[in-house]
Amino acid sequence: MYDGRISICRDVLDQLKIHFGAGEMFDAVIRKNITLVEASASGKPIVDYRPASHGAADYMSLAEEIIREDSK
Numbered sequence: 744m745y746d747g748r749i750s751i752c753r754d755v756l757d758q759l760k761i762h763f764g765a766g767e768m769f770d771a772v773i774r775k776n777i778t779l780v781e782a783s784a785s786g787k788p789i790v791d792y793r794p795a796s797h798g799a800a801d802y803m804s805l806a807e808e809i810i811r812e813d814s815k
Contacts, residue, residue, distance in 0.1 A: 744775035771805035
């Protein structure tokens, strides 16, 4: 759960990219938001709970990256 407003989150992401190499990580970042917590509490996937949310968009971006990588 990434919050770009918090410096430690930015620092950790930067350190991960240095440690693993940017090419070894997905570009998608799952931003922290309350809708993800609500979806989990309701027992529903975020794309069903609130498909237009930032959380749904972030997970869809990650899924698209995984699919693209898998099709190489």
